[in-house]
Amino acid sequence: MLELADVLAARERVAETARVTPLEYSNTYSTWSGANVHLKLENFQRTGSFKIRGATNKIAQLTDDEKESGVVTASAGNHAQGVALAASRAGVDATIVMPEYAPISKINATRSYGGDVVLHGVDYDAAAERAHEIERETGATYVHAFDDPAVMAGQGTIGLEIVEQCPDVDTVVVPIGGGGLISGIATAVKAKTDARVVGVQAEGASSVAESLRKGTVVERESVDTIADGIATRSVGELTFEVIRERVDEVVTVTDAEIANAVTALLERSKTLVEGAGAVPLAAVLQDRFEYEEGETIVPALCGGNIDLNVLTNVVRRGLVERGRFLRVRTVLKDRPGALQDLVDLLAENRTNIYAIEHDRASKDIAVNAAEVELDLETRGDEHVAELLDALESAGYEVDVLV
Incomplete structure (x- = not known):
């Protein structure tokens, strides 16, 4: 079993290459959650990750x-x-x-x-x-990515930094892929404080909860998540023992919730975090575990290496989840001015148009009709509801695509 002494010994070796990353209080996420949220910004680490x-x-x-x-x-x-x-x-x-x-x-x-x-x-x-x-x-x-005591001890140096930077921490929230990060952090945090350690997995790569129920490592047949950094079929044998001994709770978040957290971090914190790094904040914002009002919570944002093509899709999904982007389809009479009438209605409802696709050749519509798909910039869930009501009241039959 990994021990605190292993993490302390690792600290001097790790200091030769890795930097001490900042821990910052977030007024935004504290207000949203009711907790006292401090972000451990390991995405600022060399190579962009705790690894x-x-x-x-x-x-x-x-x-x-x-x-x-x-x-x-x-x-x-x-x-x-x-x-x-x-x-x-x-x-x-x-x-x-x-x-x-x-x-x-x-x-x-x-x-x-x-x-x-x-x-x-x-x-x-x-x-x-x-x-x-x-x-x-x-x-x-x-060099195993997670199931190695030396690797686990190295990752545990983050836990030492957290308890030194935030001595009154109540809960540390950590992503779980193979389990090396949470094993190291939990070892350090539990030895130094009475704080809880909560692990978070992506729903499409969640093996730990079932493993804990069965008392042995369970391997998924496949994984499917935008959080590629934690997309493993199972945790390690060594890490599982540490998780079972030292992690208080393991929860999951969906890809949509991860995308929302990535988008929130970009917009409100001006911080780029990959999907795997955003899962701890997603768990806090979605109330995936119980915490008290004013509780001091440290989500460990473990990495910022997100491919720009992936980021485009993730941000778009995040905007959808927050009611900031809407894609709809409707059918117009194929006559002059029909499209303009639709555009005018959107403008009246303070809706910006990103893109329009106009198709007269679809086999699914009448010969004298045209199918229109629109990408729209909206202002939140309430605005989306108001817009859809306005379209329906004007006689448009609308399919919401995203």
Whole structure:
């Protein structure tokens, strides 16, 4: 079982590469939630993610022979970058196996840090299988993304920073993918305070709750979530034991709720966080666990490495969830002025038009009609309801597409 002494020993090694990241009080999320919310901004870490901590601690403890043979790992992106940079700084060759569908931004960043990238498989688990083959073929040391005591201890240095930066913390909220981050943080926090530790998984990659119910690690057949950094089929054997012993509660959030949190962080905090990094705040904003009025809560925003194409989709979904974007379809009479009448009605209802698609050839409508799809900028859920009522009152039959 990982202990506080392991995390304390890791701190000196990690300090050679990783930086101490800020912890900031948020008036916005405190007002929204009724809690006293402080954000641990680990997205400001070198490589944009906490993973540099565990990778540095692991590689620093390799023997000279192990360093000579190099390291190999598998990662969806953040661990890849952490291992690549830590290995490069230590003068160690690193081979990184990443899923074929890993964000291109993370692939390019890993290469820029000195890693030799191999693309294989559809997800982390398939990439890990290939990485272990390379381990056997080359004799390289496998640096596990989470199920390794040295990696867990390195990630636990975040917990030490949290309790020092926010001594009165009541609850720390941490993402769970493979479990290395929460294992390290929980070990540090529980040894230093009486605070709760709450874990959060994406609904499309949630294996921990069932694992805890059954008392053994349960592996999902597949994962499906925008939070690619925590898209693992299961937690590790070692991390599961720490979670079972030291984590108070595990909850889930949906992709829509994650998108809403990412969007809120951009708009209100001017902070870019990837899906995996936003799940702790999503859990707070959606009341996924019970907390008291004024309770001091620290969501650990663990990473900011989000592909810009993914970000576009995530922000759009976040705007939909907040009533700020609406896509609708309706049918107009195919006559002069029909489209203008619709546009005038939208303008009267303070609705901005992003895009219009006008189709007379659809087989699903009458010959003397035209189908119209509109992307609209709206002002919130109440405005959306008012707009839809106005359209219906004017005789338009409207399908809400998103």
